[in-house]
Amino acid sequence: MLIADKLIGHIVPVRFALFAFVGGIGLLIHMSVLWFALTVARAAFNPAQAVAAVAAMTSNFFVNNIFTYRDRRLRGFALLRGLFAFYAICALGAVANVGIAGYVFSRNEVWWLAGLAGIVVGSVWNYAVSSVFTWRQK
Secondary structure (H helix, E strand, O other), rough: OOOHHHOOOOOOOHHHHHHHHHHHHHHHHHHHHHHHHHHOOOOOOHHHHHHHHHHHHHHHHHHHHHHHHHOOOOOOHHHHHHHHHHHHHHHHHHHHHHHHHHHHHHHHHOOHHHHHHHHHHHHHHHHHHHHHHOOOOO
16 A cells, blocks of 8 residues: 555545455446346346446445455444445445436537546545445544
């Protein structure tokens, strides 16, 4: 963390960079579960999307708990409480993501730019709020 802070800490907080990296892993998990649910399990899109979102949020929570918030790691009952708080926070981040992406798309119709704007807003929201509520400073 100290080396990363020296390299990028003046640009972006290292904890946010780790949070974003974990989010990238979550994106891969989400897409893998979604693909499996749609092609192998032959699920309808909405249930498949919901299962994939929960899988990604769950993996992100546990990986963030181990690495990103190592100094604030949750254990025991606090781990379960933190998981449900993380679910609630990420659900709101998803709403913000879709809202911003929809707005940007309606203004310029560039799908990848709209998607990126939504991801950035959702990620910043999830990071800021989970830092305060899920992994509080002790």
